[in-house]
Each structure stands twice: as structure tokens, then as C-alpha cells.
Amino acid sequence: MKDYLADVHKYDSAADEGTVGRIVRHLGIALRDRDSALVSCSSESELARVKESWCGKKLGVDGDAADAAIKSTCLAMADDRSKSRVTFYYLVAKQLGKLDAV
Numbered sequence: 792m793k794d795y796l797a798d799v800h801k802y803d804s805a806a807d808e809g810t811v812g813r814i815v816r817h818l819g820i821a822l823r824d825r826d827s828a829l830v831s832c833s834s835e836s837e838l839a840r841v842k843e844s845w846c847g848k849k850l851g852v853d854g855d856a857a858d859a860a861i862k863s864t865c866l867a868m869a870d871d872r873s874k875s876r877v878t879f880y881y882l883v884a885k886q887l888g889k890l891d892a893v
Contacts, residue, residue, distance in 0.1 A: 795877040802867060802882055813893045814880050817849065822876070830879040832865035845880055850889040860886035 792808075795815055799806040821827045831837045838861055846857035864882040868874045884890050 795875065798875045798878045799881050801871075802878060803885065806881065807890075810890050810893050811877065811881060814877050814884075817893070818876060818880070828876050830874045830876050832868070832874065838865075841879070841883070845883060846887070850884060850887055850892050852887050852889065856887060857883075 792812060792815060796806065796808055796811050799811050815822065818828075830841065841861055842853070842857045846860065847853045852860070860883045863886050864879055867882060868879065881890075881893075884893050
């Protein structure tokens with residue numbers, strides 16, 4: 792848990808441990824596999840899955856707002872070659888103003 796929180800803190804020093812913990816619990820076993828624990832911004836199918844599963848189903852946001860939040864997060868994390876799914880999901884939720892929905 793501390794590793795996930797430390798990674799999120801690179802982008803948001805005020806990130807709440809409880810919110811990060813809820814994202815970790817939501818992702819569950821997906822975090823055990825290195826490939827599924829990371830997000831690839833170069834994969835359209837990956838980003839579509841984030842939009843549908845995270846933005847749509849969990850956060851209740853779809854369409855252009857979800858696309859914009861995902862694009863913004865990809866830009867914010869552009870220098871990070873290994874984009875943690877926990878951090879990515881946190882930043883998308885923050886961009887959408889939905890951290891309370893996590």
C-alpha cells in the first residue's frame with residue numbers, strides 16, 4: 792500500500808491514503824500481474840477499457856469528459872514509462888472531480 796501511495800504522491804502530494812486504498816481494493820488481483828498493474832497510454836484498447844470500466848461503471852462519467860480526463864492523465868504521466876494503474880485511476884478520478892465516488 793505504501794508503494795502505491797508514494798507513487799500517487801509524485802503527482803498529488805495531498806493524496807488521501809484512504810482513497811488510494813479504496814482504488815487498490817477495487818483493482819484487487821489485477822495488481823498482482825505486472826502487465827495488468829500498469830496502464831499503456833499508447834494502447835487504444837487499454838484506454839477504451841479504462842473509459843468503460845473505470846470512468847463509466849465506477850465513476851459514472853462517459854463521453855468527452857472521460858476522454859479528456861484520460862488524455863490529461865496520459866500527458867501528466869508522460870515521463871513515467873511504467874504508469875501505475877492505481878496512480879492512473881486516482882488521477883483520472885481527480886480530474887473528473889470524482890475522488891469521493893471512489
